[in-house]
Amino acid sequence: MPLRKTWFALFTIPLLFAFAIVVIVPFLCGIYYSFFSWDGLPKNPMIFVGFENYADVFRDTQFLSSLLRTTLFTLLTVVIVNVLAMAFAMAVTSRLKLRNVGRVMLFMPYLIGGLLLGYIWQFILGDCMTMLGEITGREDLFFYWLSDREFAFIGLIVVATWQMAGYMMVIYIAGMQSISDDILEAAKMDGAGYWQTFFRVRLPLLMPSITICLFLTLSNCFKIYDVNIALTRGGPANATEMVSMNIFNEIFSKSNYGYGQAKAIVFFFIVGIITMLQVRATAKREVEV
């Protein structure tokens, strides 16, 4: 059923107008600024440097290593978050009496952010771990995680997962609720077991939600900043510095606004390509009703 052009315009223009003003215009400004050496204050001189900022980005070893680190972080976290979120969603859409309470409880971590998130997790991954080590005697595994390069990184994954899984769960719940009971009933009639139904019927029908959740986790993980700053501030010795933190430090601490913008643009294109590939790959598996 083709939509008439006027109707298409009427339905889309109000939103696109706001979107263009709020997101596109500043983004284009950002691209423009990335060709200058500038600290961001209008009264200070802007020196045009052409593509020099971009050339510098690829020579900046700290940036490149944080990019690599962020990619590894994203790969691991995306898998864990989505498996967990789907399991949560399965549990709270079952017939269990406590499902509604469970939904709220599992979602709650998402509501806690910023410095308080850092406070509780620094305590858990620091002091609690040390205490646990003293009690169990396994001091090789339970110690002050955040002062160890590898374990601080794992700590970031744990906290990011804790925060994001409940959020993705909400989207999976919506997806699961939209699968009509008739289809599941029919599968049962045909003698399909629980896991068979899950993999053959539910999962394919959940593909749209999976596309969305994968995309959201991918982009949230790549952009991760809040958890990073609250938990480790990039430490110890820059071992957990993620790309966003690197960019914002460049812009706000070092006041290299133009250079920071160039980093952001490079980062945007890299992540854009990765996520578009992902959306394409999963969208192909979606079934349209």
Added chain:
Amino acid sequence: MSTKTLTLAGGKRKAGRIVGNVVLLLFCLIYLSPVYIIWVNSFKSRAEMYMNVLALPETFTWEYYMGAITRMDFVGVFTNSLIVTVCSALLLVVLCSMTAWALVRTKTRLSRFLYRFLILTMLIPFQTVMMPLMQEMNLLTKVLGIPMKNSLGGLIFMYIGFGAGMSVFLFHGFIKSSVPASLEEAAIIDGCGTWQLYWRIVFPMLKPITVTVIILNVIWIWNDYLLPSLTLTSNANKTIPVMTSMFFGTYSIEWNTAMAALVLTILPVIIFYFCAQKYIIKGVMAGAVKG
């Protein structure tokens, strides 16, 4: 004989459910244990907190809650937060669902491009656009006289722009997979106009995803700190998260008051979520009957 096996099976299922409930509850409690730290410490003094973070407070003093409420001008900031959150979330639902439907139902290059474009911009880190954004808003305020800076209306407008990507994405996915085009065709044949078609047939079917989108947007906007802290400069306009920031000194942080403020901030959202999530099921049932 048959009744006996039935009750046996029933008993087994019952036992299974009890175990399931217990497992779920235990898991949730473990999962939520970090939140316990926030709750207990919102009653403790700095010294008591230092002695033992995990212990229950010696006395449940409401001192820090009262402190947070009065120092933040809680009623005022609560109202601001409410206005911004409700207006932005509702407008986002209306505008994004319409856009998403139009994008799904027109299979042109333009619609595909717009869809990809909307999604891609979700990848832009906010901090990189915030300075040009504020300059632009300043320009709009000065040249056109539209009060974008330091006004709740301007902030709502910005939330619509920033929330567009994700809401369209969610609606788009749902419409594509769960709203049969055949139904719409039938309605058109019956002489239904596009406007009515959308609001009377399509939109009601979007209920589960609409509720989800509202939940996610409400929580994002309610807790958002950076954007309002940049746009809403005068104190009369500030929202809860912006006002809460006064408890966070560079180093000396008033943990107890900050935690009390956090509890006060998230309580309304939790209640809202608890009430709203029931509609995710209801919507599906209604949709299923109609479909």
Added chain:
Amino acid sequence: MKIKKVLCMVLCAMLALSLVACGGTPSGGDEEANKIVIFQQKTEIYDQLVELAKVYQEETGVEVEVWPIAGDDYYQNLKTYMTSESGPTVFTLNSASEMEEMKGYLADIGDVEVLGKIQDSLLKVMDGKTVGIPMTAEGFGIVYNKDMVDPAAISTMDGLISFIETSGANGINGLGLSQEDYFLMGQILNFPFAVQDDPVGFCRKLYNGEVNLADVAEFQDFAKLMVAIRENQVNPVEVTYDGNCGDFATGKSAAIHQGNWCYSMFSSYEIDFDMDLAGVPVGGNTAISVGIPSYWFVNGDASEAEQQLGKDFLNWLYGSETGADYLMNKFGFLPVVDGMTSEKLDPISASLADAIAEGNVIDWTFNTEWPVSFITTNLQPLAEEFFTTDMSEADFLAKLTEAFVTAANG
């Protein structure tokens, strides 16, 4: 039909609401100025400043609005406000590099009356114009528990190190540090710089590659001290500011490296000992490190009338009796204006004031001479690496030299 009606109503209501919300906030600037906005990052004086604002309004009729802010986001937000012409009338800045960057936005406040009563060396002068009024003076050094530490014993580096070693053997932290960038190494590293004969010239030479810190005696002392801390007590990287102050208040640390601002952290503890402040004995130093943590500025981008109001406010704050009362007794600031005295100083500030009176002080180089954001982006990673590995003293000093050279020339 019903849905459509409801939707129409909701939409209309929302439009109306948005309009009301918009209309409710007139944009300032062009109308006659009768209001100033203060933006500053000492969150600990926020409540008192709000109170002061009310007093000022009653006295002069000028409305004063104080914006709250999370300390960490202060400069980022200030900068964004400035770019969009919505900056505050009066604001504060910390480091020389921030002031250099903001230079175009700092109004000349040379005609403010109270400046005559402030020592010239305390004022912030840029390009021959007076732009900043010092907020307060702050000082840091070794804050020690008088029951546990004999000041004579820690007045030499060897003495301090052996004290840390014996304390460590008894399960007590000899000199506690904490993980935050300024408290881990940022401030304490000021000592070996400030005790040089010509700290400014020393920094220039260092940045030009003419000095290797490993060859400088005071820095060798400093590195030895850091190793002693690393080897004998709880790893500072695993201690928070709250924890460090708590350890001191409860006797688990005999001394901590802190400044007079930390006294407020002890308010809810029952402290049954006396405390005092001493210098870090690099190269036999006994002086305490004292400086101006931040200055007040008036926004040069604001209208003339607003700038005048801002200057009037600062003049009142530092020149009037009510203002002085707030500065000394409610904010707990140290006097910077001649003739201003305070009787209600906390113990650390009191010993600091004594040290200032005796002239037993050295300057701050870390917020005036060090490269932009050196502590956060260069020193902190190095300090964390030092405390979590077995890095040797020589290695540490070599890396420190390199960090300064790269940061200064990068």
